[in-house]
Amino acid sequence: MTADRQSDTQAAYTQIRSRILDGRLAAGCPISPRSMADELMLGHMPVRSAIQRLVVEGLVEVIPRKGTYVTAPTTMDLREIFEVRLALESTAAYLAAVNGATDGLMAAADQLRRVVDDESTDLHAEQRIGWAFHQEMFSAAKNERLFTSYRVLRAQSGLAFNELRHDDATTVRRGTLEHLSIYASIESNEPEAARRHMWNHIIDNTDARIRLIRGQQDKAS
Missing domain, CATH: 1.20.120.530 (GntR ligand-binding domain-like)
Structure with missing residues (x-):
């Protein structure tokens, strides 16, 4: 991964995570990588990488055949x-x-x-x-x-x-x-x-x- 790609991934991760933690992206809210990339004015690959990091952290979940959502705790x-x-x-x-x-x-x-x-x-x-x-x-x-x-x-x-x-x-x-x-x-x-x-x-x-x-x-x- 190039330095620019790493920088963009970190920027996407920080911004998406912030939106989740401050409630702008509520639990159960769908996250479209393409729409998020457009909103953040970043490339699709860095945004997808950032979302994968958030999946590992448990803030985001991928539901097969449905999409990607902000995790809703039970x-x-x-x-x-x-x-x-x-x-x-x-x-x-x-x-x-x-x-x-x-x-x-x-x-x-x-x-x-x-x-x-x-x-x-x-x-x-x-x-x-x-x-x-x-x-x-x-x-x-x-x-x-x-x-x-x-x-x-x-x-x-x-x-x-x-x-x-x-x-x-x-x-x-x-x-x-x-x-x-x-x-x-x-x-x-x-x-x-x-x-x-x-x-x-x-x-x-x-x-x-x-x-x-x-x-x-x-x-x-």
């Missing part, structure tokens, strides 16, 4: 994903409390406090800050292998880690307050409390979150 897949998240994120919270809050984590917590104090009603903005909080917590854990495992799981499970939007203000605010409880334990260097709060945060409404994801998939199919 209910069992989703439950296993959340169980692994439970282990990774509770451990990250524990380690963050051992190491102490970073500037990034403090900034995320400050934003969450302002949301509560200002009685903000911008639910999507509130959720984005919450997602940033999780990222900063992994940085504060200072364990690159743990963070890499989290990123790999994200890449393999796409939809379950996508920015699932809730329109229920009570649910969103409860999540914000849970984040602040986690942060308080990290700031106080209480690792067991931080682990417990994160464990409860992930396990809270897991079944409802799985139903929400499955419902979105059913609508898309």
Whole structure:
């Protein structure tokens, strides 16, 4: 493979993968290599090579005599994903409390406090800050292998880690307050409390979150 072909394949891979992970290509969505090549203004061979990489990662599946589709995780897949998240994120919270809050984590917590104090009603903005909080917590854990495992799981499970939007203000605010409880334990260097709060945060409404994801998939199919 020439250097140009490798470069185009990487570009196609990055762009298609990004579309899957941010929800622009939803679970069950068909992917036409020819249409995708035209959309990305890249050659057909690099796009096909990129799609094959995504098949290996589990983000895309090829169904014989039907076509290529974004992988839709089963209910069992989703439950296993959340169980692994439970282990990774509770451990990250524990380690963050051992190491102490970073500037990034403090900034995320400050934003969450302002949301509560200002009685903000911008639910999507509130959720984005919450997602940033999780990222900063992994940085504060200072364990690159743990963070890499989290990123790999994200890449393999796409939809379950996508920015699932809730329109229920009570649910969103409860999540914000849970984040602040986690942060308080990290700031106080209480690792067991931080682990417990994160464990409860992930396990809270897991079944409802799985139903929400499955419902979105059913609508898309």
